[in-house]
Amino acid sequence: MKKLINKVLSHPLLLEKPPVLVDIGASEKINPKWRKFSKYSVCIAFDADDRDFSIVSKENEEFKKLYKINRIVTINDSDSEKFYLTKSPYCSSLLKPDLLSLSNYSFFDKFEIDSEKVLPAIRVSEILNELNIGYVDWFKSDSQGTDLRLFLELSEKIYKSVIVAEFEPGIIDAYFNEDKMTDVMIKMNELNFWCSDIIIKGSVRMNHQLLKSISGNKYFRKLIQFSLKTSPGWAEILYFNSFKDNKSLRDYLLGWIFAISQKQYGFAFELADKARKNFNDPIVNELFTRTKNMIKYRFLNKNLILQILKSKL
Template sequence: MKAVVKKILNQPSFVGNPPVLVDLGASGYLPKHWNLIAPYSICVGFDADTREFSVSESEKKEWKKLYLINRLVADRESEEVDFYFTKSPYCSSSLRPNNMALQPWAFSSLFEIEKVDKLSSVLLLESLRKVGIDYIDWYKSDTQGADLRIFDSLPKVIKEKILLTEFEPGIIDAYFGEDKLHQLMAYMDVMPFWISGMDIKGSQRIDSLDLRNLGFLSQRSIGSFLKSAPGWCEISYINTMENEKLSRREWLLAWLFASIKQEHGFALYLARLGANKFDDDLFNELYAISSRSLSPGYVKYAARMMCKVAKRIRRSILRA
């Protein structure tokens, strides 16, 4: 895969316009699946909780360019916004945690407010422009309740050219006025994207008072004997590529992103249409790669079928 990544991203169209990957809520780490394309890409990561994200701007050798910006991104600019620092830095948000609604959940203590600070908020587009960027290829957002409103603040021309988006909206009431999963799905339903993945996450439904009354070991291991209920969702979308304004650059990058996400069926489709659309032999090479990626699946399926047939024959012989 490294060879084809190098071949694609060394194309002239990527020299002046490398892939741009944006991560809102980059506290902790950047996605591992970006490592493959990092040397050819520009990454811009934002987070407002300085306890986990102290570098305001940085460059690292594994990236073509890396910006780590300690700024609160919002759907509007403001000199002062209340920011709620919670017990877990991964739950800190510009939205106030709904502690009453969270009380029946095992992880409610993570949302306990430790302090409230006044932070200035910035628009995503303006922040990108300050570092010389005016487009996004891969968009990842985990803003603790504000995913949809920030995405909606982007101009339509930028949103519709994003090739892959990832969000982490809530299902239960965790913050006052938060963007929920059902709202995001309704919004994206009329956008040129299809859902490529949904991973439902959650916590155990047990009142915080009842949890505290359990023994220490029971509290620590609650997840091993009490099932989780849905609380939030990691959801990803891939561009349908129906926009006629998308260039050869975007089609090549869409194939690459789909392959990274192991959507080899869609990658096969993109390679086939790309070869016809651009009369480009490179897409024929990509088609062959996608075809080979699907072949192991058939081999495994055939092996399972042969095992089933062998078991039936064995049972028939034993009955006879």
């Protein structure tokens, strides 16, 4: 299957118009979901930084082209925004933490505000215009409370044509005026996206002061937290475009690759079937046949057989 994926990625339509991946809240490591197709792709990565604004464009072993943007991402037409720096850098946000609500959870300390800083800011659409890029194929955002609004800040033409959208919205009240998981689910359903994956994460529902009253040793408190049941606090959600509107052959080919990479073999088969019926290109017949055979004989996988047997016991 790896050879077939590379063959599809080498199709003239994808060489002429390579996959564009947007990563807001980028870490130093590549999104593991992108590994199968990253070297054929253009990545635009945003991360908060207090240095002077710059767009760093460079060749990269992991990507065809990588643009690193050292700015806070906002929906406002502003060159700078107030940013709340918390004890845990992973909880820092444009939005102010709701400490009263968070006080009922054991991870309260992570959200305590260390300082407020005005940092350079930019809109995603602004960067796309500057780079002369008019589309996004995979949109990923981990912005601590603003994922949905950042997605919708893109032009309607762009966000409706996104193939995969990845968010990390809150379930509890962690920030004031944040985009919640319910907001994301309602809106993405309206836009004809379907939920491919959802991972619920959380913290122990226990007042942080009561937790401290048990022991003054923070390491012992951590052991206590690990021993208690966690409650949902936020979610990692991945959505696929339903392909209900007319799409190009290029979109079907890339949609198939994304679906295969996420082990959504049924949806990949559906896309291959639609492409076969709408486009006269030999590659779509190959995708249809190979995906059909993979699904048909997938039960021969030894590990899968063991999983099925265990589930029956």
